[in-house]
Amino acid sequence: MSTIKVDKLTKIFGRRPKQAVKYLEENKSKDEILELTGMTVGVNQASFEVQDGEVFVIMGLSGSGKSTLVRMLNRLIEPTSGDVWLGDENITEMNKEQLRDMRRKKMSMVFQNFALLPHKTIQKNAEYGLEIQGIDKEERAKKASEALELVGLGGYMDKYPSELSGGMQQRVGLARALANDPEILLMDEAFSALDPLIRKDMQDELMDLQQSVHKTIIFITHDLNEALRIGDRIALMKDGSIVQVGTAEEILMEPANDYVERFVEDVDLAKVLTAGHVMKRAESISVDRGANVALRLMKDSGVSTIYVVDKKKKLLGYVTADEAAKAAKEDKGLSEVLISDIPTVQTDTLLADAFEPMADDKAPLSVVDEDGRLVGIVVRGSVIGALAGNDDVLNGNGGVGING
């Protein structure tokens, strides 16, 4: 499988681009070059790598060069200089035939205004990429219907694009791209033409879909919230240059310069950071241990609550110090005194969604994985710290990394 490596990719619009490239290498700005040569810098020496299965978002305002950049990846726009590597193949050096083959099999694109063929049915639209490859009718019908089922449009095959809503049309666009089973999906402002509620649904669905298809997705957007929601990593562009590449947290908490900082200052951190980002290691005890052991552990680590798990680390509930002391006195087991009716969240729960369960219970909020196993706890102090922009309280990757 291949990763994409973009190396100093540059696009100059104008008649003598070589001269402008030379100026760029001398670190002249876009405005200076426009003044000196009359040529426009579309993309200025962009370099980045995209890993296999990653959702990589290229984000910037209009005119920042993001659409030009994505079109150079499949050479809908010819780069002026620089390289695009797909695995060990250099796309910029492919001849026409190799390029066509690469577009047919490895890289599909989804467009802002859907770009469906109005004279063909949904089914035929989804088949387009396969038809171009010369795949026989039955097989392409089968693959296209599978792709349409995948995006939830199984029942619309005989309709025409104009009979569908915008959100549904873009699902067809997505199905058409997926039908080819490409390694890479290029999505150019794919959801920008949709109204906000539909856009959010589509983002969620794309992420669900990504769980099952595991494509490498390069997603272009001008919407910061969209970038933060779906991007594993984000590249921020300004005036044709990439100003920062990083995860959502890195961009929010450690902006590379003033531009990025101004860009992200209005972001609601509670809708970006997750329980995984702020959770701490939990003190836990197996349910078959005695109450005295629980008391001892709490005393040693200076906490007033301990989490009780079974042999498989599955969370059963917690025991407070008072309850444990009482149980020790009355010689009861932990299972008899533990409070089992407690709210839990998962590592990917947004902080915004964790506020309510946190308010319901005085004890720290417990974070469990899909099988109900305890992975950490969230204390109020970390949440407040994180929302205040203090990155000391964050776990590096938003995953299961735990700093005690």
Place this chain on the structure above:
Amino acid sequence: MDNSGQLFPKLPLAEWIEAFVDFLTTYFSALFDTVSTVIEFVTENFVLLMELAPPIVLIILIALLAWWAVNWKLGLFALIGLGLINNLGYWPELVETISLVVISVLISMIIGIPIGIWMSQKGSVQAIITPILDFMQTMPAFVYLIPAVVFFSLGMVPGVVATIIFSMPPTVRLTNLGIRQVDQELIEASNAFGSSTGQRLTKVQIPLAMSTIMAGINQTIMLSLSMVVIASMVGAPGLGTVVYRAVTQVAIGPGFEGGLSLVILAMLLDRITQGANKN
């Protein structure tokens, strides 16, 4: 002619053109003869074919076509209009005019649509062809009637050739325009999925340009009808001859009859082709 007052002597443009036409007639007469034979063969047989059926059968067939392509009102109009032309005694001329128009339009399409497609693919081709089209449309038809007669002598053939020259440009122009007007994002999508130029043309551009191309063909039909009288001056038979004879004899009545017949034919062809385009 006295050119003594001029700084430069008059260019011998007229002589050059004549030398060029001489050159063509000398060295390409075989080509012109072939073209002439083919066009003559096709038109004559087309006329024969149409004369096989009695007028009333053809009138009913055309009326049914108009009904199917547009609505019953146009069918009724065809029935009455063509019936009137038959009643006035111009049926043979009508058949000849239809042949002239149909053959000219078919040849215009066969030549014009590929040229239009070619123009749409390359800016340089467009830059060369556009002035030629302007030339074809604005140069008075009488001017190229003369070489047409030299190359093809008198009769249906120079009439067809002159008609093609005058009426082909809209088909070329609108084919080019229709293809260029296809949404850029669709072209990008087609390219992004790895279409070859031919696949992009046949699966995306031409289907989406179809209604514009049809509008061009409709214009070509109308222009070819307007050439009918001029074509009759070099001996192309048909309703044009009726009108031309009436003009030379200052015969108001027959002139009006011939003209009215042309108008009826023009309206029918226009509505039928437009209707077919909408379907």
